[in-house]
Amino acid sequence: MKILLIGPPGVGKGTQSELICSFYKLNHISTGNILRKHIDEQTELGKFISSFKIHEGNFVPDDLINNLIKDMKHDGLLENSYLLDGYPRTIDQSVFYVNNIISNLNECIAIYLDADRDYIINRIMKRRICNKCGRIYNLSQYNHKFSDNVCSKCGGKLIQRLDDNIDVFKNRLEIYDKTTKDVVRYFKELKVLFEVNALGEIKDVFNRIKNVIGEYYDSY
Ligand code: AMP
Numbered sequence: 001m002k003i004l005l006i007g008p009p010g011v012g013k014g015t016q017s018e019l020i021c022s023f024y025k026l027n028h029i030s031t032g033n034i035l036r037k038h039i040d041e042q043t044e045l046g047k048f049i050s051s052f053k054i055h056e057g058n059f060v061p062d063d064l065i066n067n068l069i070k071d072m073k074h075d076g077l078l079e080n081s082y083l084l085d086g087y088p089r090t091i092d093q094s095v096f097y098v099n100n101i102i103s104n105l106n107e108c109i110a111i112y113l114d115a116d117r118d119y120i121i122n123r124i125m126k127r128r129i130c131n132k133c134g135r136i137y138n139l140s141q142y143n144h145k146f147s148d149n150v151c152s153k154c155g156g157k158l159i160q161r162l163d164d165n166i167d168v169f170k171n172r173l174e175i176y177d178k179t180t181k182d183v184v185r186y187f188k189e190l191k192v193l194f195e196v197n198a199l200g201e202i203k204d205v206f207n208r209i210k211n212v213i214g215e216y217y218d219s220y
Pocket of ligand 1: 009031032033035053054055057058059060061065085086087088089090093163172
């Protein structure tokens with residue numbers, strides 16, 4: 001099972017990825033987390049990535065991210081079931097993925113999570129992330145007591161992402177509108193795209209996703 005999770009920033013991709021991966025035993029690959037890790041560890045690549053100011057919402061170049069994914073494939077990390085969260089994000093990346101990463105289009109399913117903008121803005125302003133393991137929390141959700149600001153999974157500190165402020169967020173939405181919508185269209189034309197309404201409780205959204213995955217994988 002190979003799942004591509006697509007959707008605007010703040011729609012809940014990270015949270016749903018975690019649920020999907022633990023339910024279906026998939027490897028969770030978040031390109032955002034990979035890029036942030038390189039920056040935090042100040043690797044050579046991390047310094048290069050920093051120059052694109054991803055905390056302001058700018059994308060890294062397609063070649064860079066495509067090469068990271070290609071390297072993962074060469075290292076055998078894409079052989080088993082996985083969920084890709086945050087990739088592909090542009091048409092170039094989508095074509096690269098279909099032509100170079102998978103061998104059969106039927107082995108992948110693209111799930112498009114969408115919700116209205118006010119809902120998304122509200123969510124993103126309340127989002128916190130663990131600075132150690134990357135787990136996502138939302139101040140409005142029940143899954144954590146926030147008084148201590150500590151990750152209940154690994155004990156890391158809960159922080160607000162640099163790109164989670166209103167101005168940066170608007171910039172990210174704008175970039176998303178310009179680029180990722182083409183990705184949705186592309187996978188729709190290939191007939192492997194399923195749209196899921198991301199409004200509402202986490203568990204309800206997750207149930208909708210499970211229905212889509214169940215239907216798709218039962219059908220062949
Ligand atoms: P995310 O955690 O998925 O929201 O990603 C955080 C940031 O990393 C994005 O706003 C982009 O700047 C960058 N990024 C992540 N994935 C990609 C990608 N596939 N292509 C280009 N930039 C990316």
